[in-house]
Amino acid sequence: MYFEDLTPYSYHRSEAESGAVNVGWLGADHPFASGTASVEFLDRLFVICRDHVFKMHRGFHVCEFCPNAANAPLAAIRIGNEARLGFGEIRVRHQGGKVFAAPTLIYHYVADHQYLPPREFIEAVLLGDCLVDHARGSS
Numbered sequence: 819m820y821f822e823d824l825t826p827y828s829y830h831r832s833e834a835e836s837g838a839v840n841v842g843w844l845g846a847d848h849p850f851a852s853g854t855a856s857v858e859f860l861d862r863l864f865v866i867c868r869d870h871v872f873k874m875h876r877g878f879h880v881c882e883f884c885p886n887a888a889n890a891p892l893a894a895i896r897i898g899n900e901a902r903l904g905f906g907e908i909r910v911r912h913q914g915g916k917v918f919a920a921p922t923l924i925y926h927y928v929a930d931h932q933y934l935p936p937r938e939f940i941e942a943v944l945l946g947d948c949l950v951d952h953a954r955g956s957s
């Protein structure tokens with residue numbers, strides 16, 4: 819499922835008007851920015867992808883860059899904790915108000931494929947807040 823970074827979110831039509839922008843919807847046929855992310859950013863992103871999923875998918879997505887991804891969901895381990903990725907999306911709000919919509923696989927892309935998201939998204943993860951789906955409560 820590929821969407822270019824910073825394009826208007828449109829994956830789920832019901833939210834297409836929300837004003838969120840895409841980040842981290844990588845696809846095998848599209849080049850992406852790469853670089854080294856900070857440990858602090860990865861720590862925070864891991865927690866968001868594990869504990870603050872905004873929207874669940876009906877099935878799961880797999881990484882298009884891992885040759886052995888096949889049809890099994892992906893599990894990421896960080897400091898002894900496990901997060902199962904590919905099942906949903908996160909929403910992170912920048913201090914300036916912009917909301918980013920990313921698949922939980924984004925953690926794997928950054929940690930294992932050196933994907934470097936746009937600077938604003940990194941700032942939002944570090945300093946902004948993450949949103950939860952009203953339907954699922956805010957607990």
Ligand SMILES: [Zn+2]
Binds near residue numbers: 881882883884931
């Ligand atoms: Zn991968």
